[in-house]
Amino acid sequence: MTTKTFITFPDASQAKRSLLDMDEQQLADFLAELGEPKFRARQTWEWIYKRYAGDFAAMSNLPKALRARLAEVATVAPLTLATEVVSADRDTVKCLFQLHDGQTIEAVLMLYDQRRTLCISSQAGCAMGCTFCATAQGGLARNLTPGEIVAQVLYFARYLADPALPPDTDVERPAQVTNIVLMGMGEPLHNYANVWTALRRITDNDAFGLGARHITLSTVGLAPMIDRMADEGLQIGLAVSLHAPNDELRTSLVPVNKGYPVDEVLAAVRRYVAKTNRRVTFEYALMRGINDTPELAEEMAAKLQGILCHVNLIPLNPIPDSPFQPTSDEDTERFAQILRAAGIPATVRLRRGIEINAGCGQLRRAVVGKAKAS
Ligand code: SF4
Numbered sequence: 001m002t003t004k005t006f007i008t009f010p011d012a013s014q015a016k017r018s019l020l021d022m023d024e025q026q027l028a029d030f031l032a033e034l035g036e037p038k039f040r041a042r043q044t045w046e047w048i049y050k051r052y053a054g055d056f057a058a059m060s061n062l063p064k065a066l067r068a069r070l071a072e073v074a075t076v077a078p079l080t081l082a083t084e085v086v087s088a089d090r091d092t093v094k095c096l097f098q099l100h101d102g103q104t105i106e107a108v109l110m111l112y113d114q115r116r117t118l119c120i121s122s123q124a125g126c127a128m129g130c131t132f133c134a135t136a137q138g139g140l141a142r143n144l145t146p147g148e149i150v151a152q153v154l155y156f157a158r159y160l161a162d163p164a165l166p167p168d169t170d171v172e173r174p175a176q177v178t179n180i181v182l183m184g185m186g187e188p189l190h191n192y193a194n195v196w197t198a199l200r201r202i203t204d205n206d207a208f209g210l211g212a213r214h215i216t217l218s219t220v221g222l223a224p225m226i227d228r229m230a231d232e233g234l235q236i237g238l239a240v241s242l243h244a245p246n247d248e249l250r251t252s253l254v255p256v257n258k259g260y261p262v263d264e265v266l267a268a269v270r271r272y273v274a275k276t277n278r279r280v281t282f283e284y285a286l287m288r289g290i291n292d293t294p295e296l297a298e299e300m301a302a303k304l305q306g307i308l309c310h311v312n313l314i315p316l317n318p319i320p321d322s323p324f325q326p327t328s329d330e331d332t333e334r335f336a337q338i339l340r341a342a343g344i345p346a347t348v349r350l351r352r353g354i355e356i357n358a359g360c361g362q363l364r365r366a367v368v369g370k371a372k373a374s
Helices: 024-033 039-049 064-073 146-161 188-203 223-230 247-253 262-276 294-304 329-341 362-373
Strands: 002-005 080-086 092-098 104-111 116-119 123-125 140-143 179-182 215-219 237-241 280-286 309-315 346-348
Touching: 024 039, 092 146, 092 362, 104 146, 104 362, 116 146, 140 188, 146 188, 179 188, 188 215, 188 223, 215 223, 223 237, 223 262, 237 262, 262 280, 262 294, 280 329, 294 309, 294 329, 309 329, 329 346
Parallel strands: 116 179, 179 215, 215 237, 237 280, 280 309, 309 346
Antiparallel strands: 002 080, 080 092, 092 104, 104 116, 123 140
């Protein structure tokens, strides 16, 4: 494992306009305020979304004076890299980014044989309070803007496309982000408008242009927002973090279950499937002695009958000093077998980057906690 920590300073870009928070018309209006003709918006847009320019200096077909002016008043990189950790097997890269106001967020790039999957954050912190999660411990700092969400994607697109930047990974150097999961810090449906603005930018062929089917949004189960998502008309995948099949246990792990109990969440999922005809994924973080018994597997299988779904079993990525520990491989397989025997497709998801704090919020906890202690 290699770790690089970059010293960061309070960012002067705080007063700068983030071009990533603008649609193309807003960008044209902004450039018009600077006295620029309309076609400059298209040129700038293409530098950002098609060529992943990380600064104005790279935008070689813009006049030098305009590049200098833009660098004074605007930014195309609202994230500053604070820490980068590459796993020992060099197929997982986790970054901690600092935002202009000092908040920090995480994103992880996972290199598989055919896929380059990016896990991104939707909020700085999280208000959902899941008891086993590192992000929950600091609460919610704030929502990310659409530009801060898109910026994570552009950062890694640049990283993969630039021969000088990627680590000397064992995997043949991939050139593009192929899949995105919103499973990093935050509850995406708690920052609904900004997340959907970002998703439209990411999937827009005129902007980043990744197919919606290659994106999965993971929610803890905000039922009304699942209904809203079903009406968006984008083929984004839905994953629901269930973690328990009954209210008593689920509320102890996922407190938001008090407001949106299991049956209400599952009813919203049924409506979502009926409307979109899309298969939903249920995420289930297996915790030793907590939610991994055969009885719970049977209860889970009964609850999910008739839903077009798939269950992802994930042995928990443990937080140091936490009472929650991962289920053994043997018990994980037993849980999966019970689901399968009841006709529920279930797979065990590989834990990636366990030694690099790749679980949600863990790197931030490690780095920021250390900085506070020193
Ligand atoms: S598991 Fe997800 S929803 Fe729950 S507190 Fe952590 S980041 Fe928030």
